[in-house]
Amino acid sequence: MKLRSMSPSGSCRKRKTTTAQENGTNTPNGKEGVEVLKQNQDEEIHCKIHPSKEFELFCSSPECMKPICVLCLTTIHKNHSFDVIDAAFGRHWKLIQSQVEIVKSIMNEADKKLESVNNQASTTENQKQAAAESVKAHFNQIREWITMRENELLESINTSMPAISNNLETPENLATLLSTTKHSIQKIES
Numbered sequence: 001m002k003l004r005s006m007s008p009s010g011s012c013r014k015r016k017t018t019t020a021q022e023n024g025t026n027t028p029n030g031k032e033g034v035e036v037l038k039q040n041q042d043e044e045i046h047c048k049i050h051p052s053k054e055f056e057l058f059c060s061s062p063e064c065m066k067p068i069c070v071l072c073l074t075t076i077h078k079n080h081s082f083d084v085i086d087a088a089f090g091r092h093w094k095l096i097q098s099q100v101e102i103v104k105s106i107m108n109e110a111d112k113k114l115e116s117v118n119n120q121a122s123t124t125e126n127q128k129q130a131a132a133e134s135v136k137a138h139f140n141q142i143r144e145w146i147t148m149r150e151n152e153l154l155e156s157i158n159t160s161m162p163a164i165s166n167n168l169e170t171p172e173n174l175a176t177l178l179s180t181t182k183h184s185i186q187k188i189e190s
Helices: 030-040 070-074 085-169 171-189
Strands: 002-006 012-016 057-059 066-068 082-084
Touching (some): 057 070, 057 085, 082 085
Antiparallel strands (some): 002 012, 057 066, 057 082
């Protein structure tokens, strides 16, 4: 398909554009690219300054980089670089696709790093839970030992104390104590 376009100097030139089917790629070129844009975008295809005119050109000056109509070319964009919109679309499409691939690569790396961080967080959480269980088990053992030792001591006290109190309260012991006390008093009186 042959298209006529104006060069930045204003002279006419012929440019051949190909479709994606002709060049064997999935990149839309030429009018096909413009049609893809029209079908896939809800954006305006008419100039905001000249509403009766459709965008036919692309101002490629660094300060603009936007679609323009023929009337804008002769006024606002008079000394700017431009190209037909379908050719510019093809170039920008390839640039966008390469940027998309870079973003996809960055996202894949970010996903891998996120997965690694999640795995580390999971491992850390598992280690934390294992440490907490270990501490609880050790303290339970200590509590059991303390309880056992307490019971042993109480049993020892209960076993030995009745013997002491029994020794003091028996009648024979009291009689001996009384007899000894009387005997001591008699010695003191004599």
